[in-house]
Each structure stands twice: as C-alpha cells, then as structure tokens.
Amino acid sequence: MHLLLRLGERNGKPDYEPVHVEPVAGHRFRVLYSPGLAYGMAAGDELEVDEEGRYEVVARGGNLSVRLLCGSGVADMEPSLTEQIERIGGRLDGQVRAGLAYTIPLSAGRDVIRRIFAKAKLENPGALWEYGNVYDEDSKLMEWLRSVA
Incomplete structure (x- = not known):
C-alpha cells in the first residue's frame, strides 16, 4: 500500500x-x-x-537511504552502480529519469558507500549523491547514528 x-x-x-x-x-x-x-x-x-x-x-530498521541525482539522466550509470550496491547487500528501490534511490544496510559501512558513490560522481561529473536519513535539516548527524558512527 x-x-x-x-x-x-x-x-x-x-x-x-x-x-x-x-x-x-x-x-x-x-x-x-x-x-x-x-x-x-x-x-x-x-x-x-x-x-x-x-x-x-x-x-529504525538498520538501513541507509542513498540517492543519486543527475540532470542528464541516470540510465547509463544505473547498471554498474546497482551491481556494486548489491555486492554490499543493498538494493535499488526506485528509479526515475534523473534519479536513483537505494537502500543499503548500515553494516556495509559508510566509508564503503562513500567510495562507491564518489567514484560514480567522478565518472559522471553532473551527478550528485546524498544520504536520505543520515543528516538532519541542520546538516548534523542524526541522533540514531551517533551511537554507531
């Protein structure tokens, strides 16, 4: 529903x-x-x-939400990025022309996630990525992550 x-x-x-x-x-x-x-x-x-x-x-379910956005579209980068995310236990949850939404277990590690998305951005300079549930509206680490960060 x-x-x-x-x-x-x-x-x-x-x-x-x-x-x-x-x-x-x-x-x-x-x-x-x-x-x-x-x-x-x-x-x-x-x-x-x-x-x-x-x-x-x-x-909390123990997962991170990660989004990748690119004004020129994400179709070309999706297969490779999704393969990398699946290798660390994550999955593609949504796709539109200019964006991808992933769920990745916190246990995969934020450093590993950062490396994957930094590489995707380097290969696609118009792209940007963000966490959907790590930082609050003041760009501070959310309370639920402080004990595990």
Missing part, C-alpha cells in the same frame, strides 16, 4: 510523496522501499503518520 507523506509546501500548498508501506498497528507503518524525496527514513523503518501525512520515525 502507499501512504502520501508530507514533504512540506510548494506554492502555498502541501506537497506529498507516495511511499510504499505495510501497516504495523494503528497509525504505525513500516517503510518497504527507501523514498526518493522524503527525508529521515529508509526501508525497514517504522513511522507514525497523522491524517495530514506528517510523519515521525519511531523505530
């Missing part, structure tokens, strides 16, 4: 992303695929979601 999670506002109106989830209990849901736009979560995390789509992560 999909839930519309609130991203914020655009042109004065609420903006949402549909995210694949499974119900856990009440207003609690488990994320099945790391989203491409919604921040703070990865596949395996559990969310509390209100009627307006605002969400809070209430349990």
